[in-house]
Amino acid sequence: MADEFDANSKRFLVWLSENGSWVSASIDLVDLRQRSAGRGVVATKDIAEDEALFSIPRELVLLPTNSNLSPIIFEAVENDPWLSLIITMLHEYALGPDSRWSHYFGVLPSSFDTPMFWTDGELAELQASPLTKKLGKAQADETFRVKLVPIVKEQLPTSSFFKDDAEILALSHRMASTIMAYAFDIEPPVQEVDDEGFVSDEDEEALPKGMVPMADMLNADAHRNNARLFYEDDKLVMKSIQPIKAGDEIFNDYGELPRSDLLRRYGYVTSNYKQYDVIEIPSHTIFTSWCELFEVADLEERVAYLEEHDAIDDAFDLSHPDPALTQPSERFLPMMSTELRMLISALALSTEEFASLKVQNKLPKQNAPPSKIISKTMAEMLKSSVNAVSAKYSTSLSEDRKLQEEGVFKDSIRKSMALEVRVGEKEILEVAAATLQEIIDDNTNQEDNGMKDQGQKQGEETTEGEGKPSNKRRKLK
Numbered sequence: 001m002a003d004e005f006d007a008n009s010k011r012f013l014v015w016l017s018e019n020g021s022w023v024s025a026s027i028d029l030v031d032l033r034q035r036s037a038g039r040g041v042v043a044t045k046d047i048a049e050d051e052a053l054f055s056i057p058r059e060l061v062l063l064p065t066n067s068n069l070s071p072i073i074f075e076a077v078e079n080d081p082w083l084s085l086i087i088t089m090l091h092e093y094a095l096g097p098d099s100r101w102s103h104y105f106g107v108l109p110s111s112f113d114t115p116m117f118w119t120d121g122e123l124a125e126l127q128a129s130p131l132t133k134k135l136g137k138a139q140a141d142e143t144f145r146v147k148l149v150p151i152v153k154e155q156l157p158t159s160s161f162f163k164d165d166a167e168i169l170a171l172s173h174r175m176a177s178t179i180m181a182y183a184f185d186i187e188p189p190v191q192e193v194d195d196e197g198f199v200s201d202e203d204e205e206a207l208p209k210g211m212v213p214m215a216d217m218l219n220a221d222a223h224r225n226n227a228r229l230f231y232e233d234d235k236l237v238m239k240s241i242q243p244i245k246a247g248d249e250i251f252n253d254y255g256e257l258p259r260s261d262l263l264r265r266y267g268y269v270t271s272n273y274k275q276y277d278v279i280e281i282p283s284h285t286i287f288t289s290w291c292e293l294f295e296v297a298d299l300e301e302r303v304a305y306l307e308e309h310d311a312i313d314d315a316f317d318l319s320h321p322d323p324a325l326t327q328p329s330e331r332f333l334p335m336m337s338t339e340l341r342m343l344i345s346a347l348a349l350s351t352e353e354f355a356s357l358k359v360q361n362k363l364p365k366q367n368a369p370p371s372k373i374i375s376k377t378m379a380e381m382l383k384s385s386v387n388a389v390s391a392k393y394s395t396s397l398s399e400d401r402k403l404q405e406e407g408v409f410k411d412s413i414r415k416s417m418a419l420e421v422r423v424g425e426k427e428i429l430e431v432a433a434a435t436l437q438e439i440i441d442d443n444t445n446q447e448d449n450g451m452k453d454q455g456q457k458q459g460e461e462t463t464e465g466e467g468k469p470s471n472k473r474r475k476l477k
């Protein structure tokens with residue numbers, strides 16, 4: 001097996017050089033399967049910053065416009081970058097040895113560890129991770145069945161290669177997953193930029209997706225990024241962005257992805273991405289917590305107003321706190337997205353304040369000090385939401401940590417990755433709940449002291465016991 005793996009790597013490198021590419025003698029394509037990383041690129045000599053590592057001519061990029069397929073085929077999918085590239089890859093794959101890219105296919109994967117391909121038992125180990133709702137398998141099946149299958153059968157010159165619809169569907173998933181983990185957005189030779197040197201979002205969205213041989217052999221590992229792809233007129237050049245020592249692996253940048261996204265898109269996780277982890281708090285959970293804790297007569301009106309101002313998402317991310325900060329409110333603030341801050345600020349307004357905001361057609365100000373931005377009221381509501389999300393997982397963080405220590409999933413890379421993802425999410429939930437409790441306990445918050453006095457005047461309690469939302473609701477001023 002090792003022989004075939006190595007032979008495919010060698011054939012691929014020969015193919016590159018025979019087709020106008022250049023690969024530096026200071027790097028090598030190596031076998032990293034021992035640490036479950038497939039192939040990777042390493043430095044064989046010390047490399048200076050800004051040194052070219054390899055260059056690939058633009059014609060060698062596996063791209064719809066570089067194939068010999070008619071543009072009419074791509075118009076049938078409205079030139080969608082994903083679908084166009086899937087069609088191109090299906091066609092080139094079907095051509096077999098007659099494809100210009102056949103030796104490239106020899107180093108591309110035929111199976112994946114992304115959750116899209118997991119069994120129900122493996123998926124169950126993700127428990128309540130929001131990742132389970134993002135896989136979109138049924139939707140992808142539907143798109144492939146409705147849009148791709150008819151094109152492949154009726155318009156591809158290689159249609160006879162495909163045995164039946166099921167094979168087209170399976171290969172479409174394989175190509176889509178390859179694109180997800182390997183493709184690049186291919187910048188054109190000349191790109192229009194605005195006065196400040198930025199490409200417009202529309203132009204960026206419209207970029208075609210393409211498979212860049214060799215550039216996609218680079219693995220990634222959060223802060224270990226030491227190379228980057230540069231788009232030149234006639235070629236794409238990978239360059240070092242810092243000095244690299246002989247023997248070190250060369251890493252591209254896949255972005256600041258939470259481990260759940262790393263798993264969904266690339267089928268692997270490493271603890272180096274822990275810093276980017278997030279947990280989603282669904283907006284309906286926030287509204288439910290709010291209504292359970294407080295009387296908000298005009299919740300629907302507030303939600304409608306915020307929706308009108310595009311300030312409501314289906315869910316809001318919570319990320320890791322800034323441990324360097326000492327005040328709980330200061331620490332918690334960076335955990336919240338601006339959108340979540342906006343939402344809770346708007347919900348916490350009194351009826352009069354909200355009415356005035358509406359008259360001014362504005363959203364709540366976000367420039368108050370942290371202790372004002374996260375009042376006790378908000379902390380109670382957020383903590384109740386965080387607890388509701390935690391309760392959806394079937395095991396606790398300490399139980400999961402024990403499972404990790406015992407290595408219960410050591411024979412299943414997929415289950416152990418699921419465990420790592422859910423542990424990361426539970427860690428954020430735990431730290432969020434603890435920090436929010438600190439804010440609640442912080443009696444220096446003038447605003448909440450005022451509200452508590454008022455609440456007591458009405459003969460109502462605030463909260464019952466440690467972290468439990470009161471079942472007696474409190475009026476918001």
Ligand SMILES: C[S@@+](CC[C@H](N)C(=O)[O-])C[C@H]1O[C@@H](n2cnc3c(N)ncnc32)[C@H](O)[C@@H]1O
Nearest residue numbers: 037038039181182216217218219220221266268
């Ligand atoms: C762009 S490809 C990189 C080349 C890939 N290793 C190969 O053998 O084809 C992306 C894939 O590489 C793997 N990968 C990337 N970085 C990794 C890492 N730090 N650890 C383990 N696997 C990694 C994942 O399977 C991912 O889907």
